Amino acid sequence: MILQKLKGTWIPLVAIGFGLLAGAIIMLLFGYNPIQGYIALWNGAFENPYFTGETIRLMTPYILSGLAVAFAFRSGLLNIGVEGQVFVGWLAAVWVGTAFSLPAFIHLPLAILAAAVAGGLWGFVPGYLKAKYQVHEVIITIMMNYIALYSTNAIIRNVLTDQGERTDYIAESASLKSAWLTELMEFSNIHFGIILAIFSALFYWYFIEKTKYGFELKAVGFNRDASKYAGMSVKRSIIMSMVISGGFAGLAGAMEGLGTFGYMSLQNSFTNIGFDGIAIALLGGNTAIGVILASGLFGVLKNGALNMPTSAGVPHELVDIITALIIFFVAASYMIILFREQIISMYHKLKHKLSNISSKEGK
Template identity: 80%
Template sequence: MKLQKLTGVWIPLVSIFFGLLAGAIIMLLFGYNPVAGYIALWNGAFEEPYYTGETIRLITPYILSGLAVAFAFRTGLLNIGVEGQVLVGWLASVWIGLAFNLPMIIHLPLAIIAAIIAGGLWGFIPGYLKAKFHVHEVIITIMMNYVALYSVNAIIRNVLTDGSERTEHVAETASLKVEWLTQLMPNSNVHAGIILAVGAALFYWYFIEKTKYGFELKAVGYNSYASEYAGMSVKRNIMVSMAISGGFAGLAGAMEGIGNFGYMTLNNGFTNIGFDGIAIALLGGNTAVGVVMAAGLFGVLKNGALNMPLSAGVPHELVDIITALIIFFVAASYMIILFREKLTNIFNNVKTKLQKGRGK
């Protein structure tokens, strides 16, 4: 068990190191200074309070989308529909922020809860189809991303506005912007959603690791047949798992709707928050701490990359290459470990047979 825990910690760290090293080599090959490039990346993420605020703003939805994917992974499911769940959560939070005139103590929690419910319902649909009709969740969640995208656009244009491409700003009573954070990091779009994101990570850890329901969900993911034999409801747990996963994603959408932007606009394409969540969950080993750290890395890379062309002349697309290399090394590390375990098992089996042969 200790070895497994150490493996889960060291694989991402080693992968990050090799990803950054490979990025440095690529910079050298193309005639750029890697030291200047990485210093520019760091400064672009943290040099000034504004940059720090923007980095935190990016990290916030990444934590939640990573948790959404990781929760489904831990329960044996592949939720590729986080992107669509983010969009419906975003829409629900903005809708509540526009439709009601309430005190903040009621209005803000109501907008947040609406986003969680909307994302949860959008996740429940593929969970229901998986449980009742054995429809593969990967296929249905991918399809529902497009349903969400075009449905949200239609609602913005025909329901929330009179044909406009974006909604009005939500009421201040439904906004996550707080004065003390704005003063700490002036001119940035940082908001109090980071507190909710960290709280969601704590909830994820406690629910998965410390509760009976979390144990049931993990058991169904490990072996649905054994779980059913033990008296657990496999179908119910599949639906609950996808709904909770969607709830995390819906909350990520609220971070954008009532936090970062304060409105919603027509989307010509996906936000990529949900798709990046897949990489974040993989890099974080599907653990709460790992997801938070991986989301932090992604936020630093994405925001810091904007400064690399300005300060070091390095194209910011290089950061996408570095990110892809980090994920590649994570996957490669797991494959190497799996290969090593299989070789060890083969060696042990051969050794056992030889010992038995000598005994005869």
């Protein structure tokens, strides 16, 4: 029983260990010192307050995008559209931050709420199509990523600016940044969004584990037919799951618009915040604490990688290889465990049949 509870914890840890080991082997094969490489990686993430602030800043939207993917997954849905929901949330937050002049205690919450609502509405579309017409959510969400990318660019160019490359800066009353916090972390881009991300993780845990609706979402994720037979509204659960998932993604966009940048510019490609959220949810086992820890790992890897070429001569592309290997080992571990459980189940069924045959022959 204890091993069963710890299974979701040790799989990612073992995967991280194998990923780092494989990364070290790759560094050796290419003539780099893996010890120096990993020291440079660690120093690039935590050597001084500036690097630490940047690591926290990077992990903040990752927590929210990871929660977005994990929330949908708990209902048996795969939200590939987190990236697009990040875009619309980012745009909505910046629009509120630039269009209104309000006191900070109203302006900032309003901008954050606008981002969550925009992301939720963007998630509503694939959720409704899935619930009403059984349209596969993966296809719809992938397509909506491109719609979001080009739509936000068009709105920035033609509505929020006059053929400009970016919006105006948000008002200070809508900013997540603080002068004393920035100075404390040696003028890094850290902001108070990390607090919102942690509270979002707590909300995720409470909603999924402690509420009736969370129980229904999990039940629908396990078996939709059984849930429907038990009187649960499967369609409502699907739509609710995608809306809340999109809300988390919209908040991730708000972290960029109200915190890191303070504006939104034309995007030539995806930010990968949403796509990385898929890997983070997988690595975190779709749990709140797991997503936070996985986001921290991604923040360390991505920020520390910037220090590896200068301090150890290791190209930062190797960190992308290490990250990919970690995800590979996580997926492989789950597949191995699933295969093992199926073999054990087949063994017990065969043993039971043989026992019945032998008992009949004995009679």
